[in-house]
Every structure is written in structure tokens, then in C-alpha cells.
Amino acid sequence: xxxxxxxxxxxxxxxxxxxxxxxxxxxxxxxxxxxxxxxxxxxxxxxxxxxxxxxxxxxxxxxxxxxxxxxxxxxxxxxxxxxxxxxxxxxxxxxxxxxxxxxxxxxxxxxxxxxxxxxxxxxxxxxxxxxxxxxxxxxxxxxxxxxxxxxxxxxxxxxxxxxxxxxxxxxxxxxxxxxxxxxxxxxxxxxxxxxxxxxxxxxxxxxxxxxxxxxxxxxxxxxxxxxxxxxxxxxxxxxxxxxxxxxxxxxxxxxxxxxxxxxxxxxxxxxxxxxxxxxxxxxxxxxxxxxxxxxxxxxxxxxxxxxxxxxxxxxxxxxxxxxxxxxxxxxxxxxxxxxxxxxxxxxxxxxxxxxxxxxxxxxxxxxxxxxxxxxxxxxxxxxxxxxxxxxxxxxxxxxxxxxxxxxxxxxxxxxxxxxxxxxxxxxxxxxxxxxxxxxxxxxxxxxxxxxxxxxxxxxxxxxxxxxxxxxxxxxxxxxxxxxxxxxxxxxxxxxxxxxxxxxxxxxxxxxxxxxxxxxxxxxxxxxxxxxxxxxxxxxxxxxxxxxxxxxxxxxxxxxxxxxxxxxxxxxxxxxxxxxxxxxxxxxxxxxx
Numbered sequence: 001x002x003x004x005x006x007x008x009x010x011x012x013x014x015x016x017x018x019x020x021x022x023x024x025x026x027x028x029x030x031x032x033x034x035x036x037x038x039x040x041x042x043x044x045x046x047x048x049x050x051x052x053x054x055x056x057x058x059x060x061x062x063x064x065x066x067x068x069x070x071x072x073x074x075x076x077x078x079x080x081x082x083x084x085x086x087x088x089x090x091x092x093x094x095x096x097x098x099x100x101x102x103x104x105x106x107x108x109x110x111x112x113x114x115x116x117x118x119x120x121x122x123x124x125x126x127x128x129x130x131x132x133x134x135x136x137x138x139x140x141x142x143x144x145x146x147x148x149x150x151x152x153x154x155x156x157x158x159x160x161x162x163x164x165x166x167x168x169x170x171x172x173x174x175x176x177x178x179x180x181x182x183x184x185x186x187x188x189x190x191x192x193x194x195x196x197x198x199x200x201x202x203x204x205x206x207x208x209x210x211x212x213x214x215x216x217x218x219x220x221x222x223x224x225x226x227x228x229x230x231x232x233x234x235x236x237x238x239x240x241x242x243x244x245x246x247x248x249x250x251x252x253x254x255x256x257x258x259x260x261x262x263x264x265x266x267x268x269x270x271x272x273x274x275x276x277x278x279x280x281x282x283x284x285x286x287x288x289x290x291x292x293x294x295x296x297x298x299x300x301x302x303x304x305x306x307x308x309x310x311x312x313x314x315x316x317x318x319x320x321x322x323x324x325x326x327x328x329x330x331x332x333x334x335x336x337x338x339x340x341x342x343x344x345x346x347x348x349x350x351x352x353x354x355x356x357x358x359x360x361x362x363x364x365x366x367x368x369x370x371x372x373x374x375x376x377x378x379x380x381x382x383x384x385x386x387x388x389x390x391x392x393x394x395x396x397x398x399x400x401x402x403x404x405x406x407x408x409x410x411x412x413x414x415x416x417x418x419x420x421x422x423x424x425x426x427x428x429x430x431x432x433x434x435x436x437x438x439x440x441x442x443x444x445x446x447x448x449x450x451x452x453x454x455x456x457x458x459x460x461x462x463x464x465x466x467x468x469x470x471x472x473x474x475x476x477x478x479x480x481x482x483x484x485x486x487x488x489x490x491x492x493x494x495x496x497x498x499x500x501x502x503x504x505x506x507x508x509x510x511x512x513x514x515x516x517x518x519x520x521x522x523x524x525x526x527x528x529x530x531x532x533x534x535x536x537x538x539x540x541x542x543x544x545x546x547x548x549x550x551x552x553x554x555x556x557x558x559x560x561x562x563x564x565x566x567x568x569x570x571x572x573x574x575x576x577x578x579x580x581x582x583x584x585x586x587x588x589x590x591x592x
Contacts, residue, residue, distance in 0.1 A: 020054045038115050048155065078108060081097055109136070113139065116140060172217055172242075174218070175245070176207065176245050177247065179255050182203055196250060199278050206245065217245075243272050246275050247301075249277070249278045252279075252284060253283075274312065277302055299315070358376070381430075381442060381446065394520040394523070428449045429446040431443060431445060436549055447516040448523075534548070538561070
């Protein structure tokens with residue numbers, strides 16, 4: 001699967017991963033306020049439910065057990081926080097908010113309730129980091145109709161699902177895992193075959209065979225193909241099925257997607273598997289799939305035999321009867337297990353997408369050499385003036401040091417900073433990121449980016465698409481704040497006007513960052529005297545990978561720090577000089 005298909009898998013898979021769209025948490029006291037001067041949170045909940053959202057909320061927040069709340073939050077796509085003065089004074093509400101924001105790192109949206117003209121919660125230090133976050137203000141009953149529309153639109157953009165579509169299909173009893181190269185029907189429609197890929201049985205014919213025997217089976221024939229398989233849809237079908245029929249073959253074990261399906265069924269879902277041997281080869285028996293499936297029943301369909309289909313049917317019915325006898329098992333625990341397995345599979349797919357994208361960026365950067373090592377991963381951030389005050393301007397620091405030996409004081413301000421001072425609320429900037437695969441996040445350095453440039457949009461839209469699918473989305477204000485949404489729409493619009501290749505788009509943005517850095521036109525947070533300006537360390541991991549990591553992840557990884565970036569420019573020049581001297585020594589030129 002290439003990167004585009006993997007990104008599409010994430011979008012598709014994410015829709016089927018969670019039990020609830022929303023967990024709505026509010027303070028019980030806000031539901032008892034004067035109706036003429038406040039909005040009842042329960043009214044907003046009911047209106048969200050009427051729009052088709054699956055909402056969990058507690059009718060008695062005061063006595064609701066925290067463990068139950070946390071379990072349900074894990075099963076939700078997002079959390080609505082009913083912020084208010086009462087909320088800020090309630091220890092349980094504060095604990096839930098901290099868990100959502102800092103531990104679970106769930107997508108959340110603030111909805112402000114409470115009496116009109118009362119906003120003491122803004123003074124609470126627990127909310128200092130979110131005061132500038134986008135929120136829907138629901139305090140005035142007279143404006144409720146307008147505000148509920150705003151809330152619904154905001155939730156839809158985060159949840160990213162179509163609530164009008166309800167599946168009326170019966171869950172499959174059997175999921176058929178197969179390779180398209182083993183299907184006669186697929187070959188007739190254009191798929192490629194090998195010399196030994198076509199045996200007697202076409203796996204696609206099993207759907208009708210099972211249907212004739214009143215067993216509902218599912219396989220990817222209508223919507224998916226062997227090169228664009230959407231793992232989210234595949235995993236959904238596997239989670240809903242009771243049994244897996246794996247049509248194993250030489251081609252099957254060579255397919256990364258087929259092997260992924262088999263491992264997922266065997267290791268994660270622990271579903272009963274029946275092997276149906278198709279095609280004409282037997283090299284698959286030397287593969288890990290044969291080892292994993294050595295204890296599963298097997299039926300051979302390579303050549304026509306009288307009893308093979310009847311034997312397969314017998315195996316399937318036996319497994320279904322076992323499951324039926326255990327139908328009184330705890331259904332709730334089963335559903336939780338499915339959800340957790342799906343969540344794990346989704347996280348694995350997300351991390352795979354990140355790794356593929358980063359590998360692509362490394363290739364792009366390697367083809368665009370620089371005088372010194374620079375990070376490879378960049379993204380946009382929105383900085384308000386309050387946060388901006390924590391950053392130091394590099395040229396100011398340099399000038400301060402030089403002024404100690406220079407009597408004449410000079411005043412030099414960068415053009416980018418002049419543009420920032422004219423902004424009202426926030427500034428757009430480019431920031432390098434830690435490349436740790438479990439959590440991409442910003443470093444302590446930024447370069448001002450006063451205008452979205454058309455050539456950069458292909459890269460920016462690609463990385464935005466990936467990050468919007470992650471569980472760390474709330475760390476990136478550009479994704480979910482109102483200003484960020486406008487920026488996203490601007491990038492999409494400019495993308496349609498520009499035909500820059502993704503590699504050129506990426507290098508254009510990276511070169512912009514590098515040029516600003518080399519001119520000392522950047523801002524940084526200096527946490528200690530040994531901190532490099534990037535806030536990142538170039539590390540060689542134990543598996544040989546080279547990543548730019550924040551100090552915390554660099555330490556945890558146990559990798560080797562390749563160089564001190566503060567001195568790397570000088571080191572780079574020294575290396576180049578030494579290399580040149582060695583090459584000149586080996587060349588004899590008579591110049592006389």
C-alpha cells in the first residue's frame with residue numbers, strides 16, 4: 001500500500017473504531033441554574049442526539065464513578081467539556097478535564113455554560129493553557145438556536161462521520177480472506193495471475209456457496225481491490241465476523257495485506273480460522289503463515305474433489321455451533337474487546353502512515369543537501385502573543401553579545417517580526433518536530449511564516465491530513481481552532497491553483513526554514529545552557545534509524561547522539577575541508 005492509500009485507510013477506519021461519537025461531561029450544578037439567565041447542558045445534549053450523534057452523558061455526574069467515565073471516554077471519538085464557573089470549582093470535573101487533555105489526549109471541544117456575565121473560571125490556573133482555545137459559548141438562552149448550530153458544525157468537523165448513514169446489513173458469519181490472484185473472476189476482470197495462482201476453486205464463489213447454505217459471508221469484491229485495500233473496512237468485516245476462512249496459497253503469503261489479515265485474526269481477534277488451500281503451489285507451507293496456522297483445520301481446493309466443499313461447510317457449521325452454545329457469555333465484555341482490538345489496529349495503521357511519510361521526507365531531504373544537518377519534519381503552528389513572549393529572538397541575543405564590545409548601539413528588527421506586531425491575535429509560524437513515531441510534537445523553535453505560499457500547500461495539506469487522524473490532534477491548534485480551520489481551507493483552495501509536486505513543495509518549505517535559521521531570523525526557548533536551538537537531537541537508534549528527537553525521547557530511546565548541533569556547522573566545514581585535502585593529496589597536477 002502506498003502512502004495515499006494508507007491515509008485513505010485511516011479516514012475510513014476511523015469511522016468504525018469507536019462506540020460513541022461524543023462523551024459530554026458537565027457540572028451537575030449547571031443543569032439547575034435559572035433558565036432565563038443560562039442554558040441547560042442537557043438541552044444541548046438532546047439536540048446533539050437528535051442530529052444522529054451517539055452521545056454518552058451522565059444524568060447524575062455528581063455520583064458517577066470515575067472508572068466508568070474513563071472507560072467510556074476511551075470508547076469515544078471526542079469529548080465535549082461543559083466549562084463553567086461551577087465546573088472550575090468541582091474537583092471531579094477538574095480531574096476528568098486533566099485526564100482528557102493530558103493523559104488520554106483526546107480530541108475535545110470546550111462548550112461554555114453558566115450564568116451570563118460570570119467568567120471566573122478564566123482566572124483558574126488549571127485552564128491557563130486553554131483560555132485561547134476555540135470554544136462555543138452557550139450562556140445566553142436568547143442566542144441558543146444560533147449557538148447550537150455552531151456546536152453541531154464544530155462537532156461534525158471533529159467527528160468526521162456521516163450520521164445519516166446507518167448500516168442495515170446483517171453481520172457476516174464468515175469473513176473470507178483471499179488474494180485476488182487466486183480468483184478466476186478477478187483475473188477475467190483484469191487482475192494479474194501467476195503460473196500457479198489458479199486452482200480449481202475461485203474464493204469468490206464461496207460467498208454464494210455459503211449463502212445457499214444460509215450462512216452470511218463477506219469478502220472484498222465490490223469496493224476494494226488487491227492494490228487499494230482499505231484496511232479499515234477489512235478490519236470492520238473481520239471484527240463483525242464469527243469465523244475466518246483463509247484461502248491460503250503461494251500468492252497469499254506473498255501479499256502483505258493478506259498476511260496482515262491472517263495475523264490480525266490469529267493474534268488480535270483470536271477468531272476460529274479454517275484454511276482453504278487454493279492455487280496450485282505449495283511454497284506457502286514454508287512461510288510463517290503455515291506455522292501460525294498449523295493447528296487450524298485445512299481443506300484442499302487445488303483440484304476438484306467430491307467432498308471438499310461439504311467438508312468446509314462441516315467445519316464452519318461446527319465452529320458456529322460452538323459459538324452459539326456460548327451466546328450467553330457477557331456480550332458487553334465482547335464488545336469492549338472488539339473496540340480495543342480495533343483501536344489497537346487503528347493506532348498501528350496510523351503509526352505505519354507516519355513512518356511511510358517520514359521515510360518519504362527523508363528521501364526528499366537527502367536529495368536536497370545542506371551545509372549542516374537540519375530536521376526533516378515541519379508543520380505550522382498558531383502562536384498568540386501570550387505564548388510568543390516565552391520565545392527569544394536569536395538576532396537580539398546575538399546583538400546583545402556583540403554590543404558588549406561595540407559602543408555603537410544598532411536597532412535591527414526582522415521584517416517577519418514587524419508583520420507579527422501588526423497581527424491582532426496570533427501569528428503563523430513554521431516549527432520543526434520531534435520525529436518519535438508514537439508522538440510527533442513541536443520543538444522549542446519557530447520561524448515566522450507571514451503568508452501561505454502556494455508551492456508549500458501540497459506538503460502542508462498532506463501532513464495536515466495525517467495529523468488530523470492522530471490521537472494527538474489537540475496539540476496542534478492549527479487543526480481544530482477557528483483560525484486553524486480558516487487556514488486549512490485557504491491551503492486547500494491554494495492547492496487547487498498549484499501543481500507543485502510533493503517533493504518540491506516539501507523542499508520549498510524546508511528551504512524557507514533553513515534560510516531564516518541561517519540568517520538568525522528565528523525564535524527559540526532556551527531551557528538550559530546546553531540546549532541546542534532546534535530543541536532536537538540527531539540520534540542513531542539501536543535499529544540503525546536516524547531520527548531527530550526531543551531530549552526526552554532521545555534519552556528514552558537509548559540512541560547515540562550523532563553530534564552537538566550547536567557546533568555542527570563548524571564540524572561540517574572541518575569535515576568538508578579535511579575531505580578536500582585528502583582528495584587533493586591523491587591528485588598529482590603539474591601546474592608548471
